[in-house]
Amino acid sequence: MVKKVGPESELEKTYRILVENIGEGLCVLNKGFEPIYINRSFCEITGFSKDELLGKYALQFVKGKTREKFRRELEKRRKGKSSRYTLKFKKREGEEIFLSVSGVPRFDEKGKFDGTIAIVSDITEKKKLEKELKERTAELEKEVRKRTRLLLDLYKGVAITEEGSRLAQEIHDGLAQTLATSLLKIDACEKLLGDNQEKVKKELLELRRMLTKSIKSTRQVIFGLQLPNFHRAGFTTVLKQYFQEFERKTGIACELSFRLGKSLPMETQVGIYRIIREAVNNVRKHAMAKRINLGLKTDRNENLHLTIEDDGRGFDLKKVLARRKYAKQFGLKGMDEQAKHLRGTFAIESAKGRGTRIKVKIPLNK
Numbered sequence: 001m002v003k004k005v006g007p008e009s010e011l012e013k014t015y016r017i018l019v020e021n022i023g024e025g026l027c028v029l030n031k032g033f034e035p036i037y038i039n040r041s042f043c044e045i046t047g048f049s050k051d052e053l054l055g056k057y058a059l060q061f062v063k064g065k066t067r068e069k070f071r072r073e074l075e076k077r078r079k080g081k082s083s084r085y086t087l088k089f090k091k092r093e094g095e096e097i098f099l100s101v102s103g104v105p106r107f108d109e110k111g112k113f114d115g116t117i118a119i120v121s122d123i124t125e126k127k128k129l130e131k132e133l134k135e136r137t138a139e140l141e142k143e144v145r146k147r148t149r150l151l152l153d154l155y156k157g158v159a160i161t162e163e164g165s166r167l168a169q170e171i172h173d174g175l176a177q178t179l180a181t182s183l184l185k186i187d188a189c190e191k192l193l194g195d196n197q198e199k200v201k202k203e204l205l206e207l208r209r210m211l212t213k214s215i216k217s218t219r220q221v222i223f224g225l226q227l228p229n230f231h232r233a234g235f236t237t238v239l240k241q242y243f244q245e246f247e248r249k250t251g252i253a254c255e256l257s258f259r260l261g262k263s264l265p266m267e268t269q270v271g272i273y274r275i276i277r278e279a280v281n282n283v284r285k286h287a288m289a290k291r292i293n294l295g296l297k298t299d300r301n302e303n304l305h306l307t308i309e310d311d312g313r314g315f316d317l318k319k320v321l322a323r324r325k326y327a328k329q330f331g332l333k334g335m336d337e338q339a340k341h342l343r344g345t346f347a348i349e350s351a352k353g354r355g356t357r358i359k360v361k362i363p364l365n366k
Contacts (some may be wrong), residue, residue: 002017025120028106033058033074038114045099045122047091063090077105077116088121097124108241125204130186132211235269236260236296239276243294250284252292259297271342272296272306278331279308279358287312287356298364304344306360314350335360 018028027041029035035053043049048061062070064087076083082104089099100121108114150294236258264272276294276325283289288313297305320332332348335358339346344362 021131023121025118027053027118027120028115029058029118030115031078033116036115039113042120043098045120046089047095052092059090064088071101073101074116076111077103078108079115080105090282097122098127099123116181126186129204129207134325136183136211136214167234175267188333219295235264238273239296242277243280243292246280246284248290252283252289254294257293257295257297259295260304262302262364264364268304268342271338272304272360272362274344275306275335275338275358275360276308278335282331283312283356287313289313289355302363302365304360304362306358307361308358309355311355314352314356316352316353317348317350 020039021041023041024047025041026037026357027035027042028037034055034057036055038050038053043053046053046061051259059071059074060068069085070087071084073085084100084102087099088096088102090096099356100123102119104117105113106115108316110159117119235333239258240256243256246252247254280292283292285309288312293307295307299305336346339360339362342362344360347359348356349359350356
């Protein structure tokens with residue numbers, strides 16, 4: 001233990017009580033890098049008792065690749081340098097944890113090197129969150145590349161630019177901002193380590209909540225990129241399944257009406273499905289609606305008519321159409337281009353407090 005000189009003063013008692021009860025681990029090493037004092041938190045973090053640590057060469061408690069890193073850090077103390085670093089450590093029970101270590105050199109009355117003091121914090125939870133963040137980001141990038149190839153195969157010449165812009169906007173507004181905020185919170189946690197453990201825990205809980213929300217949002221984006229197999233299930237069956245899932249997730253009631261006198265060309269099925277998906281997505285995001293009515297029918301002149309109505313809050317149509325940014329956010333341009341690609345027409349009716357109605361007319365006879 002640290003050598004005591006004379007009786008312990010009240011101030012020294014206060015310091016001793018403080019050091020023994022702080023949340024971070026404290027370890028004092030002599031110039032031979034043997035622990036001569038450790039506090040209670042250090043034992044709790046590492047899993048070793050004071051008797052197992054005191055007087056033992058510190059390097060013997062670190063194994064593998066981390067051993068060389070720890071040795072270099074100890075040499076920095078011998079040269080009078082301070083540093084902060086991360087260390088992989090195996091607890092007494094065998095569990096591997098990550099430690100954030102702040103090390104400073106000690107000097108005697110003559111200014112000669114006399115050992116080191118280390119403040120240690122367990123950052124295993126933070127490392128797990130960082131790993132999860134990287135894995136989810138890689139997973140998203142992989143899925144986006146996969147779905148983009150699928151889109152290119154199925155939508156050649158069908159408003160690809162607008163689809164890419166919509167996807168980029170969703171990723172930017174949702175996932176990218178969440179990941180950026182998560183990284184800022186990780187940085188904040190690093191700065192708080194050693195100062196405010198309770199604040200770090202709150203930040204980590206908030207970070208976990210954000211990542212959970214981000215994962216859910218990522219899955220929604222990926223789901224939005226998927227195209228159903230119309231060949232296998234049939235067009236109306238696919239739409240029924242889509243709206244059943246939509247109703248389950250959102251609680252918005254959906255009423256469907258189909259009166260199709262003939263089968264639709266595959267190109268028309270894909271195009272109509274994209275328009276429906278974009279329109280319904282707008283209802284979910286903006287309308288605050290309780291009900292959606294969808295009608296799909298053919299007439300005697302071989303035209304396909306699509307109508308989508310909701311009882312939501314509606315919007316100022318003139319204002320939205322006048323501002324290109326708004327029109328892009330609502331996906332109106334993409335739906336209009338899709339209808340034009342199918343040689344049809346697209347119309348929208350809306351007013352504040354009166355819901356929204358979309359009408360699409362597609363000729364089926366080429």
